[in-house]
Amino acid sequence: MTIVDLKPGQSGQILELNLSTKIKNKLLELGLTPGASVMFVRTAPLGDPINIKVRGFNLGIRREIAQGITLK
């Protein structure tokens, strides 16, 4: 299960990040660490990217990145 499988308003806990080193490091710095809770807020009007909430702030990420973030 990844972030994109959540419904708007639902939350999950990060298990791991299966992404390229560069993107992974960027997300880690922003607080998307294993164990952190993320909420799926909404999808952008054209279907991509998506808005998630982590550690109390909003972040826009592309679906393909969100698919690399697996949840517990």
Add this chain to the structure above:
Amino acid sequence: MGKTYALTGNPNSGKTTIFNELTGATQYVGNWSGVTVEKKEGTIKNSDIQVVDLPGIYSMSSNSLDEVIALNYITKDKPDGIINVVSASNLQRNLYLTLQLLEMKVPVTLILNMMDEVKRRKINIDHLKLAQILSLRIIPTGADDRKELKNIKDTLTLDEVSNFNRFSYFSEDVQKAINELAQKLRETEHRLENDIHWLALKILEHDREIIERIKIINLGAVELGYKLRDEIQKQTKMELPEILAKQRYDYLREISEQVIEDLDKSLVTETVTDKIDKVLTHRILAIPLFLTIMLMVYYVTITGLGDKTIAFMEWLVGDVITKTVIAGLNTVGASEMVVSLVVDGIIGGVGAVVVFVPQIMILFFFIAILEDSGYMARIAFVMDKIFKKFGLSGKSVIPMLVGSGCSVPGIMATRTLENERDRKLTIILTPFISCGAKLPVYLLFAAAFFPSNSHIIVFSLYLLGILVAILSGVILSKLRYRGEDSDFILELPPYRIPRLKNVAIRMWDKAKDFLSKAGTVIFAASVILWFAQSFDFSFSRVVEPSDSMLASFGKLIAPVFSPLGFGDWITSVAFITGFAAKEIVISTLSVLHGVSEGALVTSLQNIYSPLSAYSFMAFILLASPCFAAISVMKRELNSWRETGFAVLYQTSVAYLISMLIYQVGSLII
């Protein structure tokens, strides 16, 4: 000499506001050593303490250009201390940078900003406790209360290095590795500029910049670092950057629980921002709202208000100043040649540009509001899917919108794009977005040739620029910038009411840029132009400009432009001078036609048809940007080859499209 402090903080932490509060009117723009990237400095009011504004960053690493600039400044220039601006409304993530600063063992003073926002959300932050945990001095402040900020100089000069127990939150194996590696680094400590334990941590974290530096001094340490890193990674089955980030964040969460009442509730409670986003990023409303807002911005800038400021400035320059100067020169008995130089050359050239300064300020007023309010990030979010189709990221929207004011800050704004490919492409495409300096050219030509539908003509040019940028994106991403895909990771910051002071400072900065350009480049170009068109090659004064040395030169290159519909020497010269600054195109035309701006319309009507006028505008829009923009392109692309390619590409595209417009148009009409 007074002491120097570096101002750091996350993007959207209110760092710029704090910088403006601290330094007020003393700030000035310089360059970073090594890279010529804009560097803002200032002096704290009523003191001799210097503050250097570092780029907004999320982390003290070397993954992006902004981060490298900050890292290099702190580790090499070694300021006396660091002022770290932290947004209280996003404490955990903002403290990540603070934690990394404390790991560096440098004196840190923390400004806990946005306390008003937190209070409004009914969140209680115990800043005294936070200060105690981090053993730091904390200055709480908010938009409604800047009292504490006034005493900052007393706090700063203490220069205390926090006795905070750094690394305590790392697991034992990590701590052991740091100590072992630090021991190895101790051999060469006298040649290392920074704290060895911190350097050890950075090697383990695989920080490129730091590893490059240490390799030369102590290769053994870097090798040992790799070995230690591999051992930990094998044991934990996690990569070290991930381990470190997780342990830091786990600790920060612990701290947050101690200083914020009911932390979990504060993290999920719906905020005003969430409510606004429901409308502004709404499935159906988002795009129409965006288009409406942008149309309004450009309408007000170009016609609503812009027209009136231009009319006023023309009156000021054309009537008041010119008449006063002529009268003055006549009283002192200046020769006809001096009067001609001053009135036709200098006032004609510089004045034609100065007239548009208020309009550029209006455009930057709106751009500053779009950025400071937080809406710009939403535009990027909403438009990303479209930009992705063209091989770009939604984040490219920001440089391009800023570029509609001026390509120079637009190109600089590409620094927030981490993806190298996205960044290069955006730098090359941003000049296609019509800048504020080109607008006067359209306004003049549209008024002369399309008086009844000048709005549509100007609008169509903006559209043409966007279209060419999009198509070029598709083509270049397929042909030249294959490989790495674009990506999109962008913070959607809380909506905030823009501070008038920040907006005013940005507007004034742009006006200053423009005026200083008018006073230097354009002044010089105007004098040279006047000289070149007043004399022939034997340096005797000519009666008709068409006998001048400038005309001879213009006539030489004019045939190149004939297929585009404007093969006369004056226009050809205007293109060349346009490289110095796009506004000079008008100055050139008015100087060479020997008329004031008002009468220029009639002169132009005599040499152009509406079709060739449109072709001319398209060429001005798309051809290589001005020198200032080219030099910024060079600096940001960091390659003459790439820059050369960009300029050649832009000019070729301009030539092709103008020719297409003129040749196909001639067949139809």
